[in-house]
Amino acid sequence: MKTALITLLIAPLLGALYQIVFGNRSPRRLAEVVSCAVILVSFVMATVAFFLPGQQETIVLGHWITVDTFSATMDIHCDSLAAIMALMVTFVSLLITIYSVSYMSHDHDYARYFAYLNLFVFFMLVIVLADNLLFLFLGWEGVGFCSYALIGFRYEALANARAGRKAFLLTRIGDIGLGIAISLFFVTCHTLSITAINAQATSLSAGAAMTLGFLLLWSATGKSAQLPLLVWLPDAMAGPTPVSALIHAATMVTAGVYLLIRLFPVISQAPEVLLAIASVGTATALFAACAAMVQRDIKRVLAYSTISQVGYMFLAIGVGDIIGSMFHLLTHAFFKSLLFLSAGAVIHALHDERDITKMGESVRRHLPAVFIVFLAGSLALGGVPPAAGFFSKGRILLATLQHGGMAYKAIWVCATFTALLTTLYTFRLFFMVFTGKPAVPRKSGIRAVPQLMEWVLWPLALFALFAGFLNLPHLQAGGGWLAGYLAGTPGAVADLHATPSLEWAVENGDSLLALGGLILAYFLYGPKNILGWRTLDASARKATTWLFSGFGLDRLYEIFWVTPYEKISQFLWHTVDETFLDQGLLRVTNLFPLLANTLQGFSSGILSTSIKMLLFGFAAFLIFLAV
């Protein structure tokens, strides 16, 4: 077990080191094989850790920092939560690394790409496994760096580099929250070990628990692209598509959710924090779903939908159902990476065309396999029964409805409405990409998709359709396997204890909603263009442009933050530093010779002469002393 866990963690790091040192010098094939092999090793080890009995293991990899009472070790704690997360991360990473081999086959900067990718997997696994919060922070910042580097991977275009910088900056604003939270944990709990903190969570004072909860929420909003820090994720789509699938859909953006789940015993001490988490999640879900409705870039639709779905995971935590949150996290990882990878295949086939108004039936005819897996992904994302998203989202909505309090009822209404929007924008995307005539004629032709890219999609499609069976509700005679597996996680509620009638009502309501959304989408955006909305999006109007830009949030940041910041910078430099401090001081020094002139009639008066005299005098003094 111990060896398995250490290998699981270290293998990707070794892979990254290999790429950095030998990558460009070794044959290309070897570099590709190594990068996939290390992830395969990790995946196998994660499987071992997943199935081996006697989990709950803590291993100290090394001592990191110890000063006085402050101590941070590099240690990992593997419980069922970490095991299942690690399994998902390595599985998705493996498929995406294989996909990347094909995706990168014409790029000669492959070594840098695979180095970042392997490094990312390492840091992500650190987040998943770390027991010490500072060690977790290492992974946390590490994935941020890899994300930055990979978004700006094609650095020749400044827009890409800028998108990377934006992502790094906004996630790091969130990271401040985690840094302060770690300090506060040290001051209040005198330890940074997650297990130890969770064990003494109940003894935290109400104020401390609340402050900690809000700090953790703050850090999670940055990493997981929630309001108000979400603007980086749509821009992050500038990165290569496999990167979007891995980092900006399946793994890194869910790290915030994972952190909250990991420290749930602390958060659950403060009801205000739970309500805040639920509200932030719901608001973000609704906000992003609206923005997704009008996007024309296939990847941006998916990006907004990721933000929206992560909002649901937040909501689940807010209503205290961390198993529901984890369930949705897992299913989402499968169907969203599937959708991104299929989108990547479409973009590849269309010679880097991303505008969905220029796609249509011809895509389906040329790429039948992609069409099928994309449909599977859409069913899952749209929450159409019995695909995965239906069950995981259903559990969250049920838990929300069951939660007492008026605020939560309002949240439930919002979340349910968002579910309808989700189906709507998902199938808008699906219909526009694969059916009907393009609203805007496209110039480029269609080429075939490499075999390797397509193969990778099938296992993901299976999971997207059937991952819901991991945790079937009682109504379908499911035992709730996932809930059972995760029941030992601190703070987990395995069974929602819903009355069968409530469960029945919610489940059927959700189904109707999803089917309604699907039918509505067919009428609005379907191949026949019955209501004519399909061509509408191509011509931008004011309201849609506003939605299109994500409610102008970016613009607000630009006006209230970026521009003033630059102005202050210039002001401080030119006015304060150069004019006031520097010139001011120079004037004062100029007074001395002036003073000398008036008082003594000392005629030289030239600054440099007096300085030279001073210098020589001083040198003589030193020589005198030294001798």
Place this chain on the structure above:
Amino acid sequence: MIPFPLLSFIIFWPLAGGLFVLAFWRYPKAARRIALAVALVEVILVASLFSLDLHLNGTDGWLLREDFSWIPQYGVRYSLGLDGINLTLVSLSALLGVMSILASWKQISERVAVFHVMLLFSQTAVMGVFLATDLFLFYLFWEMQLLPMLFLIGIWGHEKRIYAALKFFLFNIAGGLLMLAALIGIYLVHGRQTGDYTFALSHLMQAKPAPMLEMWLYSAFLLAFAIKIPIFPLHGWLPDAHTEAPTAGSIILAGLLLKTGAYALLRIAIPLFPVASHRFMPLLLILGLVGIVYASLVALGQKDMKRLVAYSSIGHMGLIVLALAVWDSLTLSGAVLQMVNHGLTTAALFMMVGMLDERFHTRTLADFGGLWKSMPRFSAFFLLFAMASLGLPGLNNFVSEFLILVGVFRAHPLVGSLAFCSIVFTLIYVLKLVQDTLAGPIKHQHCRDISPRELAILLTLSLLVIGIGLCPQPILTLLQDPVQRLIDQTGAMPLPGTNLMPAK
């Protein structure tokens, strides 16, 4: 039998070697090689300190001590002491000495021998500052630092070198003279109180000047050291000095000279005047915090890469000031480690800017772009050091910064939180630096990537950057006892109240 005076040897070896180099002033190549050999021997000498069986020597807490009478009629002694704190800094100095010579291998072609003499001379002075425990001796070394740097900037610098050199000199000599006055003041006070006229630091700490006088004396010391660190708003000399200095000058300046300011504040000013310094702590706290934010903001506006790195230096030193102002075991360990880390990363960044300057004869950010394409190895290292400088975990700066931040937070949650926020300000200008040089359309098609010599420098530094980032414990263990002793000497200094205003 007198034991071998290793510490003196470490101090004066570069100077002696430098004089030997001077004999080869007609043969620049030979002079360069000999200077490198001298610097390497210095590294070996310092390394030999680690191999000695160092243990605490009596109760005075020094690992190694040398003490001779020098000018008995004034109670001046030649005394040196080594403990964990200055051992780390001495090691840094020895290392950066080699780096500065390697960095100027191609850059300096005029008066080569004299140039290297100046480098070695400044190394002697810095070593002396770190090791002296007699304040008179300390003062001599302190002022001795200025001369070689004055000439390094003034002779081998860039366009506005004379202006920058004089500015550097005037600022620092002004501080130095104030310190001399205060030094004589505390000498007289102690002499009158005890009848023992001495400059020994450990004795002077027992002096009890009148409260008002103590404030004045401390202010003078503080001013001298604050100029050197430099603490906002006394930093005016630094950007000019860095911009005009040759690469080696910048390395010594940022890597070593600035550290002497922080070191002197830590070792001398605060322990000498615990009461007065305690009352000044809130001021330092505010100035440190303002300095970080201010320097980061100004750095963002810079068009010259070297100036940008220079301002970043002010910001990083602001964090050290913050650490000293809180004065507990976490922040002090963090502060000393931060001195080392800042020395490594900033030296590396200055060196890399120097490499670009050698190739393209410009340091203006707008002239660069797309270096990933033409210089991939250079770019990888540049990215690494930039990330270290913005405090990415796993790299060296993170460890010291986090220790400082946690310590500040523990003492003072509000200031600690604000200091955490200042991380973002750092991020903004570092990312701008990286993006403007490495990304974007390619501006220079043909240029060579790093040479083996440059690779050796960068590899050494990057291994240290990663090594300290992942395994800082040996250094921290080294610092533990002396830091504790400093705190014991002055007594704990809880900040007065939780408000931000200075105590009445």
